[in-house]
Amino acid sequence: MGPKLVSHTSKKTGIAYSLRLLPFGGFVSMAGENDESDDENAFYKKPVWQRIIITAAGALVNITVGLIAMAVIVASSDKLYSTEISAFVPKNGEYVQSSEQGLAIGDRIISIDGARVYTANDVNYEIMRRGIEPVDIVLVRNGEKIKVDNVSFRTISEEGAEFGLRDFYFAEEAKTFGNTAKHAVTRSFSSIKMIYDSVYDLISGRYSVDSVSGPVGVTQALGEAAGQDFGQFLYLAVFISINLGVMNLLPLPALDGGRIVFQVIELIRRKPVSVKVEGYIHFAGLAALMIILVLVTFKDIFSLFG
Numbered sequence: 001m002g003p004k005l006v007s008h009t010s011k012k013t014g015i016a017y018s019l020r021l022l023p024f025g026g027f028v029s030m031a032g033e034n035d036e037s038d039d040e041n042a043f044y045k046k047p048v049w050q051r052i053i054i055t056a057a058g059a060l061v062n063i064t065v066g067l068i069a070m071a072v073i074v075a076s077s078d079k080l081y082s083t084e085i086s087a088f089v090p091k092n093g094e095y096v097q098s099s100e101q102g103l104a105i106g107d108r109i110i111s112i113d114g115a116r117v118y119t120a121n122d123v124n125y126e127i128m129r130r131g132i133e134p135v136d137i138v139l140v141r142n143g144e145k146i147k148v149d150n151v152s153f154r155t156i157s158e159e160g161a162e163f164g165l166r167d168f169y170f171a172e173e174a175k176t177f178g179n180t181a182k183h184a185v186t187r188s189f190s191s192i193k194m195i196y197d198s199v200y201d202l203i204s205g206r207y208s209v210d211s212v213s214g215p216v217g218v219t220q221a222l223g224e225a226a227g228q229d230f231g232q233f234l235y236l237a238v239f240i241s242i243n244l245g246v247m248n249l250l251p252l253p254a255l256d257g258g259r260i261v262f263q264v265i266e267l268i269r270r271k272p273v274s275v276k277v278e279g280y281i282h283f284a285g286l287a288a289l290m291i292i293l294v295l296v297t298f299k300d301i302f303s304l305f306g
Contacts, residue, residue: 028058034279044275048267055259062245066191069238071184080179081120081170083109089167095154098167102148107139118186120170125190127153129197131164161206191239195246253285 002021009016032042043051074080085107088099099105109117112126113135127135134150154165173179249257259282266272 026058030054032275034275034282036275044272048263052260052263052267055256055263056249059245059248059256062241062248063192064245066238066242066245067184067188069234069241070188070191071181073234073238074184074187075180080173080175080183082173083117083120083123084171084173085109085168086171087169089169096152098151098153101151103137103139103151103168104141107141109137109139110145111138112136119183121183121187122190123170124166125194127164127166129164129201131155131166132162135164188242191242192246194239195243199250254282254289255285258282258285 004018004020007016007018030043031037031039032044036042036044043054046054085103085105087105088097091097109123111117112123113130115122115126115130117123117126131153132155134152137148137151139146139148153167155162156165157163248255249260251257251261262273262278
């Protein structure tokens with residue numbers, strides 16, 4: 001973003017490459033993408049299916065890189081943990097422990113409030129998100145599937161949002177190829193699910209605007225993670241990569257997902273929406289996103305000195 005610092009145009013392809021002042025990300029601008037063009041290779045003159053692939057490519061690369069990196073993180077971890085309860089956290093206070101509400105050592109948790117869980121990471125997330133209220137837990141005990149209703153957990157509050165707090169430990173499982181692959185896949189898809197859940201929770205009012213971060217806030221979080229633990233820093237970087245891909249595919253104007261919506265409409269109608277009309281809609285969406293980015297950036301800056 002911003003003015004060009006360095007620019008080069010290929011004589012062979014006519015493609016212009018540039019490095020700009022604000023390194024907030026990368027973008028590709030194609031002839032005929034937002035307006036009409038005389039170029040025979042203009043974007044809007046390509047078949048719809050090709051345009052859909054081109055439009056989705058950048059976001060899919062972000063997601064794919066994140067998935068590969070997640071597999072590397074899991075493969076390099078020392079231990080893997082299952083959904084089996086191995087022990088309970090020593091009781092401290094007047095709250096009711098989950099062990100007093102029907103859970104027991106050796107239980108292997110299958111689902112929490114209908115959400116399927118496959119690894120300890122899944123259990124952690126579902127309790128964190130859903131554990132602010134009593135939850136129904138399906139588990140396997142002595143080979144038998146049973147359901148324990150209305151299990152309550154302690155809660156904590158951070159930045160105006162409430163989260164459930166797990167009160168038990170997990171059993172370690174063998175680090176086989178199958179288990180490693182399972183953890184890599186489930187953690188990757190859990191990250192994608194987490195992003196959609198966060199958008200829903202933000203719209204529904206569970207999270208306040210203070211919970212949203214822009215480039216400054218993200219950089220600060222990465223710096224803090226790097227200072228504490230490299231593994232945590234790497235996981236956060238992977239999550240951001242997946243987050244960029246998923247958010248870009250949301251069906252909103254100016255985002256790749258918004259462009260794909262118009263392309264799908266064209267595919268159904270067998271007639272494209274006016275290039276100018278689509279361009280105006282995407283411009284309005286981009287303007288709104290820029291305003292939000294500026295506001296969030298100022299919020300992040302004030303938080304640094306607040």
